[in-house]
Amino acid sequence: MSIAWVFPGQGSQVVGMGRDLIAASAAARQIFATADETLDFGLSELCFSGPETDLTATENAQPALLTTSMALLAAMRELLGDRLEPPIAVAGHSLGEYSALVAGGSLDFTTALRLVRRRGELMAAAHDGSMAAVIGLDAGILEQICQEVSAALQHHNQLHGTVVIANYNAPDQLVISGSVVAVEHASLLAKSRGAKRVIPLKVSAAFHSPLMVEAAEGMAQAIASATVRDLDIPLIANVTAEPLRDADDVRREMVAQVVAPVRWIASVQHMVAMGVETFVEIGPGRVLTGLIRRIAPAARLINVATFEDVRALTAMQPV
Template identity: 40%
Template sequence: MVAYVFPGQGAQYPGMGKELYTQKPEAKKLFELANEILDFKITDIMFEGTADALKQTNVTQPAVFLHSVITALTSEKFQPDMVAGHSLGEFSALVANKALRFEDGLRLVHQRALAMQEACEINPSTMAAILGLPDEQVEAICSTIVGHVVVPANYNCPGQLVISGSLEGIQIACEKMKAAGAKRALPLPVGGAFHSPLMEPARVKLESAIHSTTFSTPNCPIYQNVSTTAVKDVETIKRNLIAQLTAPVKWTQSVQHMVQDGAVTFMECGPGKVLQGLVKKIHKEAEVDSME
């Protein structure tokens, strides 16, 4: 069985999508439609913009979504048995399995990006990657930090867990992780504490947007970040999408469940190859490839 997986924020790079645009007429139409929906020429930034320009949240999230979805929709290989996406990538996956229309998925991603940016401005915060400690130990250390929000945010693969929280809380946590034997406790260059309670203002805004968007029954199951198991029920998909902003991304567990359910090949749809590496660390026998 083939699983299609879609990357999240951080996979972007200057020039992304330009080859798709120039070589595939169907891709060009979708990119031009995206320019109309967003009311600015995101293609200019994707194809010709600098890395700094691409780092702006209102650009990054739609750009990664567009590259990922258009790669999948214009591929002759597009016949997944199951899909999953890392954080933002979950919206790409839901377009790929027909739960969301392309236009609706893009609008939701843009609204999500703006809502998250506003939440970051309300609560200055950050994230850090913790390498070389068991998940349980990272969780335990987070729970000892009193007076600050510090929570596990991304279970990326065994030995790699990203934590999220207040600026001071993450600083304290990094010191404790190093003292406990972490190989690295590295603050990340992000603008906020994604997948933590500090994203509650964004969750409220996204909830309203999701409830006003039409979802369809998907043609194959999605393994969502919150639940980690196969989902096809529309109402469950919506609940999980809403919860995702303040809950951790359980990528390790999602991949494990896809393997248990028969996934042999994982195809990464979108920019970069980050998910291929994570899948290999989670399940060494998996076949991984990229559509890019």
């Protein structure tokens, strides 16, 4: 049964994540120790004990999630050894794409850790814009709304009159991103045209939109000096929902995904078309498991968020 490994993005962090791995897995302990040494502060203690406000800060949440996901993967490899069936594809949601790149052999863990710390700093420094989740509205209708609002605001010379779909998460869950006024206008139109709910998100900037161009430029500088290798396992890219293997393509993806939408629906559909029957979400929470259930109802879904989840894999075939 063909498998894909998928890795969650920012928002899945929770105080206590990874703490149960420390006593149970030497390989996971080493991941957390490496993270503390690489970043020169107690990231592991922040994961295990918080405080939540510090863990949630973008510049901390991003390396914390990468580290916890990689600790879980290390524990899987340690416990299962040759019984761990390799995936035919890897993917991650936004930040989770860096975990996928480590799992797929393109980045080593310390390189990815430095890059996501920088990514978090750049994104935290952006203070322009907002985002909102739109529930129960067709993507085509929402795309038209975004185009209408952007054109109207730009015609009236409104600064940053831009709103776009930032996340195509599931058929009934989309996220818009842009200037505060544009997101407000688009939210009202979405409700008037049939959206079941529109939920403002607690973010400080317009992630995955053209307003993040300065952060993308900063990431381009950071990636230029990083060691990036060809992938051993194809990555289904956020930006195109197509498989990547080449290192140069990976570099372009890491820059582009800062300003481009996360095409998660199409990514999952592509993996299903490749023959993936089992999706293993590796990381805290169950966000991607829930989204994939709505995109590919026939898929087998496995969630690995704790050491007990890792242990449970030993009873599964294939794993």
